[in-house]
Amino acid sequence: MDTPxxxxxxxxxxxxxxxxxxxxxxxxxxxxxxxxxxxxxxYFVLAVLSEAPERTLRMTELAARTNATLxxxxxxxxxxxxxxxxxxxxxxxxxxxxxxxLARAGWDTLRRAAPGHVDAxxxxxxxxxxxxxxxxxxxxGDALLSRLDPxxxxxxxxxxxxxxxxxxx
Amino acid sequence: MDTPxxxxxxxxxxxxxxxxxxxxxxxxxxxxxxxxxxxxxxYFVLAVLSEAPERTLRMTELAARTNATLxxxxxxxxxxxxxxxxxxxxxxxxxxxxxxxLARAGWDTLRRAAPGHVDAxxxxxxxxxxxxxxxxxxxxGDALLSRLDPxxxxxxxxxxxxxxxxxxx
DNA sequence: AGATGAAGGTTGTCGCGACAACTGATTCTG
DNA sequence: CAGAATCAGTTGTCGCGACAACCTTCATCT
Numbered sequence: 001m002d003t004p005x006x007x008x009x010x011x012x013x014x015x016x017x018x019x020x021x022x023x024x025x026x027x028x029x030x031x032x033x034x035x036x037x038x039x040x041x042x043y044f045v046l047a048v049l050s051e052a053p054e055r056t057l058r059m060t061e062l063a064a065r066t067n068a069t070l071x072x073x074x075x076x077x078x079x080x081x082x083x084x085x086x087x088x089x090x091x092x093x094x095x096x097x098x099x100x101x102l103a104r105a106g107w108d109t110l111r112r113a114a115p116g117h118v119d120a121x122x123x124x125x126x127x128x129x130x131x132x133x134x135x136x137x138x139x140x141g142d143a144l145l146s147r148l149d150p151x152x153x154x155x156x157x158x159x160x161x162x163x164x165x166x167x168x169x
Numbered sequence: 170m171d172t173p174x175x176x177x178x179x180x181x182x183x184x185x186x187x188x189x190x191x192x193x194x195x196x197x198x199x200x201x202x203x204x205x206x207x208x209x210x211x212y213f214v215l216a217v218l219s220e221a222p223e224r225t226l227r228m229t230e231l232a233a234r235t236n237a238t239l240x241x242x243x244x245x246x247x248x249x250x251x252x253x254x255x256x257x258x259x260x261x262x263x264x265x266x267x268x269x270x271l272a273r274a275g276w277d278t279l280r281r282a283a284p285g286h287v288d289a290x291x292x293x294x295x296x297x298x299x300x301x302x303x304x305x306x307x308x309x310g311d312a313l314l315s316r317l318d319p320x321x322x323x324x325x326x327x328x329x330x331x332x333x334x335x336x337x338x
Numbered sequence: 339a340g341a342t343g344a345a346g347g348t349t350g351t352c353g354c355g356a357c358a359a360c361t362g363a364t365t366c367t368g
Numbered sequence: 369c370a371g372a373a374t375c376a377g378t379t380g381t382c383g384c385g386a387c388a389a390c391c392t393t394c395a396t397c398t
Binding site: 026030058059060070071073074075078091094096097098 | 346348349355356
């Protein structure tokens with residue numbers, strides 16, 4: 001708590017980051033709501049499930065990968081279940097656990113939503129940066145997540161394997 | 170809409186950024202709620218007001234600088250007014266307009282909250298990065314905001330003048 | 339085995355932000 | 369200078385996420 005104020009360069013970076021934090025989620029969310037009637041978080045849930053073996057994950061694991069709390073995920077899955085985008089069924093190996101599986105309507109939604117969403121990410125993020133900055137951003141993200149998410153559940157996934165990408169489901 | 174998928178490097182950057190977007194706001198918000206009983210957004214409102222001439226800004230201008238919509242700001246100011254952190258009074262020059270002024274309790278709250286908040290920003294952001302990365306992040310932020318906030322109301326402020334910093338109020 | 343504690347989920351309540359609808363003041367236009 | 373469009377704000381409704389409380393089921397310890 002005895003840390004000094006931020007200097008001008010640090011402040012400049014922080015103010016910018018703060019603005020991005022405030023603006024970007026809303027922009028991406030609005031696009032998906034408008035065009036596909038799902039939230040960005042729901043999109044991500046669909047995308048993560050679509051890559052999992054059997055398109056199925058336990059709630060806890062899904063929560064970790066989407067970086068949600070369990071209560072939040074539970075609520076979201078309840079809503080998605082009503083729209084038949086996912087199914088819940090008890091886990092055979094552990095009777096405490098619940099599995100979530102991508103259902104037909106969810107897969108269709110994901111496929112239809114993907115192009116527009118990727119396009120939005122491109123327009124608002126990727127295309128604004130040079131190739132060099134894209135790499136810098138990835139490294140900066142790594143550094144920040146080492147503090148925010150030490151276990152690395154969320155970000156590590158896509159870095160490791162050579163398999164399908166998030167948007168590729 | 171005919172844009173291609175993201176390649177691996179782009180995807181890596183995007184996944185990281187997305188994770189940061191999901192995690193960082195909650196962390197900072199939780200610290201301020203716990204230690205000072207205000208949200209991060211309220212903190213920012215207080216900080217912006219504290220730097221304005223007469224510690225007063227019109228609602229529209231305050232909304233622009235904090236990057237909130239007017240309805241959102243109006244609700245927030247209503248709550249803060251109840252806690253006597255800010256005051257609202259009609260603008261003499263334009264009878265449509267309302268001014269918001271930092272009140273005593275708001276100033277006290279800001280002063281007490283600042284060290285802990287700065288510390289949190291430091292621990293979770295600044296200290297995780299090299300000096301070089303801090304500058305890179307600022308440039309990346311600029312680039313992103315050129316798409317997200319073309320008018321530059323939010324981020325430009327602190328870049329221009331030599332005056333007091335956000336945290337310096 | 340029985341108790342204790344931990345893990346995995348669900349549900350309820352509350353607060354905040356988005357969006358739409360509205361009021362009142364001001365500027366523009368013919 | 370009357371009417372239309374615009375600007376500045378406020379208010380109401382709704383949906384989502386945070387947090388806390390709770391219920392099972394599994395793991396441990398003795």
